[in-house]
Amino acid sequence: MKSMRVQEHPILGNSEKKEAVTIYFDGKPYTAYTGDTVASALLASGVRTLRKHEETASPRGIYCNIGHCFECRVQLNGSETVRACLTTVADGMYVTSLTLPKGASI
Amino acid sequence: MIDLLIVGAGPAGLRAAIAAAENGLHVSIIDEFVKPGGRLLGQLHEEPDGSWVNGVEEAERMYHRAIQLGVEISTGVSVYDLAETPAGWSIYTTDGVRESRCLLLATGASETPIPIPGWTLPGVMSIGAAQVMGNVHRVKPGHKGVVIGVNVLSVAIAREMQLCGVTVDRIVLPAHNLISADASNPEKMMESLLRLSHLAPSSLMKIGGKFVSPKLAARFYPRNGFKIWGIPIQLRKTALEIIGEEQVRGVRIAAISATGSVIPGTEEIVDADFVCIAGGLTPMAELAAVAGCRFHYVPQLGGHVPLHNERMQTTLKGLYVAGNITGVESAKVAGAQGRVAGLSIADELGVLSAAGKEKIKEAVDQTVHTRKHALIQFNQGIEEARHALYTEFQQLTDKKISV
Ligand SMILES: Cc1cc2nc3c(=O)[nH]c(=O)nc-3n(C[C@H](O)[C@H](O)[C@H](O)COP(=O)(O)OP(=O)(O)OC[C@H]3O[C@@H](n4cnc5c(N)ncnc54)[C@H](O)[C@@H]3O)c2cc1C
Numbered sequence: 001m002k003s004m005r006v007q008e009h010p011i012l013g014n015s016e017k018k019e020a021v022t023i024y025f026d027g028k029p030y031t032a033y034t035g036d037t038v039a040s041a042l043l044a045s046g047v048r049t050l051r052k053h054e055e056t057a058s059p060r061g062i063y064c065n066i067g068h069c070f071e072c073r074v075q076l077n078g079s080e081t082v083r084a085c086l087t088t089v090a091d092g093m094y095v096t097s098l099t100l101p102k103g104a105s106i
Numbered sequence: 107m108i109d110l111l112i113v114g115a116g117p118a119g120l121r122a123a124i125a126a127a128e129n130g131l132h133v134s135i136i137d138e139f140v141k142p143g144g145r146l147l148g149q150l151h152e153e154p155d156g157s158w159v160n161g162v163e164e165a166e167r168m169y170h171r172a173i174q175l176g177v178e179i180s181t182g183v184s185v186y187d188l189a190e191t192p193a194g195w196s197i198y199t200t201d202g203v204r205e206s207r208c209l210l211l212a213t214g215a216s217e218t219p220i221p222i223p224g225w226t227l228p229g230v231m232s233i234g235a236a237q238v239m240g241n242v243h244r245v246k247p248g249h250k251g252v253v254i255g256v257n258v259l260s261v262a263i264a265r266e267m268q269l270c271g272v273t274v275d276r277i278v279l280p281a282h283n284l285i286s287a288d289a290s291n292p293e294k295m296m297e298s299l300l301r302l303s304h305l306a307p308s309s310l311m312k313i314g315g316k317f318v319s320p321k322l323a324a325r326f327y328p329r330n331g332f333k334i335w336g337i338p339i340q341l342r343k344t345a346l347e348i349i350g351e352e353q354v355r356g357v358r359i360a361a362i363s364a365t366g367s368v369i370p371g372t373e374e375i376v377d378a379d380f381v382c383i384a385g386g387l388t389p390m391a392e393l394a395a396v397a398g399c400r401f402h403y404v405p406q407l408g409g410h411v412p413l414h415n416e417r418m419q420t421t422l423k424g425l426y427v428a429g430n431i432t433g434v435e436s437a438k439v440a441g442a443q444g445r446v447a448g449l450s451i452a453d454e455l456g457v458l459s460a461a462g463k464e465k466i467k468e469a470v471d472q473t474v475h476t477r478k479h480a481l482i483q484f485n486q487g488i489e490e491a492r493h494a495l496y497t498e499f500q501q502l503t504d505k506k507i508s509v
């Protein structure tokens with residue numbers, strides 16, 4: 001896959017070097033960099049689907065990227081529901097998708 | 107209890123905080139985004155003289171000035187409720203309740219979504235989402251995308267994506283439905299596109315100069331559009347559906363007549379790994395509604411706005427508004443309004459000298475001046491609409507005094 005990171009930019013300049021951390025999404029490790037949001041880190045790794053719709057199970061990802069639409073909701077460290085686009089990464093962060101288990105209903 | 111709590115660390119909130127703190131007020135700002143700066147953060151505009159306005163740098167400058175003046179700024183905290191108290195306002199946040207004598211709502215604008223079949227697929231995002239991904243987080247929204255919706259923001263951000271190394275295949279109109287309304291009509295869109303000519307003088311002048319009326323321009327508009335910065339803008343093409351199973355694979359488009367009806371037999375599929383929907387901006391005024399502000403519908407300002415005067419006061423005591431919550435305009439105007447609000451609040455709290463009071467007038471004039479010279483005008487007739495709103499506010503408060 002071609003890199004999704006914007007390393008060089010004619011006006012904004014080159015990206016600063018950031019510290020690499022590991023986050024887990026649905027059990028799988030991904031490399032992220034400090035300052036990333038969960039949403040931007042996953043997109044940089046090619047992950048666009050953050051959850052399945054509660055009723056239709058259709059795949060969903062970010063829409064607004066600034067906290068307005070709640071399309072990016074995920075579960076953080078097994079408890080809190082947060083917006084992936086407003087949550088900055090931390091080393092060892094454990095994120096799970098809000099997909100309902102098979103056979104479960106709401 | 108602090109003197110002033112500000113919701114929103116965009117240009118309006120930051121400049122208000124600076125003006126209030128310079129006059130000795132104790133100020134806090136709350137913002138739910140990951141860093142201060144608001145929507146200024148993603149902005150990157152080329153001025154007519156060829157220099158670039160880098161929103162990230164501008165935001166950093168304001169942030170440092172505010173911190174230097176002792177302003178407290180909390181990010182990652184959302185405000186969800188407000189209540190008037192005898193001493194001022196209670197502000198309910200995800201990090202507890204705060205109390206303040208005055209409250210400024212500087213929550214900015216939100217994007218209007220346009221639902222199109224397939225728009226919930228991962229890879230479909232608002233145009234602003236792509237701006238923030240690329241310019242703030244430095245991650246590409248995808249490799250090759252289609253933008254749906256032609257307006258000042260979509261054209262500007264398409265260019266910004268290009269600078270991030272992303273291919274923007276084309277910009278097309280949304281399929282006609284109740285919500286897309288005018289945004290799916292080539293004639294109406296030509297009208298608004300002609301207002302953009304200063305952003306891309308050479309290519310638009312060619313089109314705009316040749317056709318006197320937007321009606322004619324839309325009719326004779328080349329079927330494959332024309333290019334700005336090499337990006338085809340296709341006012342005579344519409345996006346019927348976004349296709350893909352697990353994520354975006356492409357967009358089904360068709361040619362349309364000058365008034366927006368689909369021409370049979372012209373359908374084709376354009377490959378893309380992401381799609382941006384650009385439905386325009388609307389003031390984000392929910393908190394003002396929760397507080398109990400009186401509202402007015404002003405299309406020139408982008409929708410429903412809390413009634414306020416040129417000093418940024420609302421109809422509620424101690425509650426002020428500034429920036430895009432009062433109407434959709436560029437960041438410089440939002441900042442100028444913020445300064446007015448900061449000074450007005452300092453005046454309400456009795457810390458302004460006679461010379462300080464003069465500054466309010468100067469700041470109001472500065473806002474009008476900034477508006478007049480703004481590079482990006484989201485709508486026409488803003489100054490007139492604002493004037494009418496302020497008159498309305500005046501009449502209402504006069505009435506209140508006379509009863
Ligand atoms: C997606 C998008 C892209 C834009 N791009 C451009 C552009 O390229 N060029 C241009 O000229 N204008 C652009 N604008 C217009 C932009 O609104 C203004 O340029 C300017 O940033 C407005 O300043 P502001 O201070 O009023 O609001 P903003 O800059 O939007 O700041 C408001 C802040 O309030 C915070 N906030 C809102 N509600 C809450 C809450 N309940 N709790 C806590 N915090 C909250 C937000 O997180 C945000 O940081 C864009 C607007 C949007 C929405």
Ligand code: FES
Pocket residue numbers: 061062063064065066067068069070071072073083084085086
């Ligand atoms: S993408 Fe809209 S809230 Fe996160």
